[in-house]
Amino acid sequence: MRNSVSVESNGRSAQPLALCRRTLFADLAATLRSSQNRLPTARRAVERSGGSHVEFRLFGEVQVWSAGRSLSVGTPRQQAVLVALLVDARRPVAIDTLVDRVWDGSPPADPRAVLYSHLSRIRRLLAQAATFSGEEEARIVRRHAGYMLDIDPDSVDVHRFRRLSEQGGDDEQRAAALAEALALWRGTPLGGVHGEWAARLRSGWSGRRLDAAVRWARIELDLGRPAAVVTTLPDLAAEYPLAEPLEALFMRALHATGRGAEALDRYTAVRRHLADELGTDPGPELRAVHRTLLEDEPLPSAPPRRAPALVSATAVPPPPPPPLPMPVRRRAPAVLVTLLAALVLQGDVTAPPAPQPVEHVQALFAAARKLHHDGKATEAQAKLADAARRYDDLLDLDPGRNGPLLAPAVVEALRWAGVDFSVAEASVWSWLASKESTPYPAISQVFLLRGWRLRAPVFLDVIVWNYEQAPGVTSPREAADVRIDVLEAAVIEGSNSRHGTHVREFGQLLEP
DSSP states (O other), X not given: OOOOOOOOBTTBOOOOGGGOOOOSHXXXXXXXXXXXXXXTTSOOOOOGGGSSSEEEEOSSBOEEEETXXXXXXXXXXXXXXXXXHHTTTTSOBOHHHHHHHHHTTOOOSSHHHHHHHHHHHHHHHHHHHHHHHOSOOOEEEEETTEEEEESOGGGBHHHHHHHHHTOOSSHHHHHHHHHHHHTTOOSSTTBTOOSHHHHHHHHHHHHHHHHHHHHHHHHHHHTTOHHHHHXXXXXXXXXXXXXXXXXXXXXXXXXXXXOHHHHHHHHHHHHHHHHHHHSOOOOHHHHHHHHHHHHTOOOOOOOOOOOOOOOOTTSOOOOOOOOOOOOOOOOOOHHHHHHHHHHHHHTSXXXXXXXXXXXXXXXXXXXXXXXXXXXXXXXXXXXXXXXXXXXXXXXXXXXXXHHHHHHHHHHHHHHHTTEEOSSOHHHHHHHHTOSSSOSHHHHHHHHHHHTOXXXXXXXXXXXXXXXXXXXXXXXXXXXXXXXXXXXXXXXHHHHHHHHOXXXXXXXXXXXX
């Protein structure tokens, strides 16, 4: 069991994690309302449960609301089918993918018949929702590639969260949008839905929530509103006790409100917690905040935030899947390492095991990069293809652990191939870490396996968007399922949109 970080903050004693009841979002909603009073043009939060339309809620228990009333969503298995369609709203989902998501590799004897039965009941649920709301009925559309739930993605809290968390504008507008996004969280997502796929979704959405909270807090501090951060962050920090960026922002806010002693106490508790849980020390950002606290100097501004690049209006990427938590640094205490080395030399213990598979694949990516710099293109490509295949194997083996650790190496390899991104790199890491809920690993693997190198960079998120908009195409989860002709056309369209060219042949985009 994890130890709680027990520090007094905001005039109250921190509670053990299991007993921490107050949520982040009431405070964020209050902040949102005050921000909207200053910003008449900002989008106001919609009280969907009291409106006349239909809303699908996945943050918390799975719920369908229509005209202010909650409708019965059926058994957990039926809810899983509904969720499997909602997360890909307005995009076809292959029947085999639906079966895998709902039954986690252990389907019934006739899974398609059972699936059709669930779809029939969901259609009746959608008809009931339309009757109450007076709106046009949402439809489950049969496509040759599978089934598609034809609804406005913004009626699903997950997609609305993504839109709001990626919304642009000035700092005031972005802070308000992030607060509105965070206020959508009602508890553990997909409550009552079981299985590995649902667990991966929960993990990813939890990571995106943390990322949004960090960005909101940074903006609030930049705007000179540390009191809002001090009021809001303690409970979230209790839920994410190893999130160093969150702790650094909390300490900065405490210092800015004249509570430097509490900030120092907080650092001591966090340092102890990191040592107990991970055997590691605080990272550079936390250490920098601590040094400033000791010197009692004004804290530096938050790290600069990279603004998203502009994307052509003809190739706007879809809302990205939820990110998974960032990789954690692990380091054994120096005394333990020294003792182990001494014992090995004395022959009292066996030698340490060979490097873990993740480390081996990271080394393959690094070796490919070195071969490339040394001018050994053929050997570099062979090494890169091997790394790409092993990356796919490790995602199958343990996506929650291996995905976040390998994603940075894949991003670097893609940049070498001439592929970059119009969104924050951390978001791309999360997409590349989950092949079950996003096509990014499969499409990236094809790039690396084929050794494509583009003359001019193309946004990966635009490529994926263009690919999935092609008629009759199912979003791929394996490299073998990627249609090369469709992918080449998606790259051409993305390149022309970005650079204003009129390339027609894919070969024209490649380095010789």
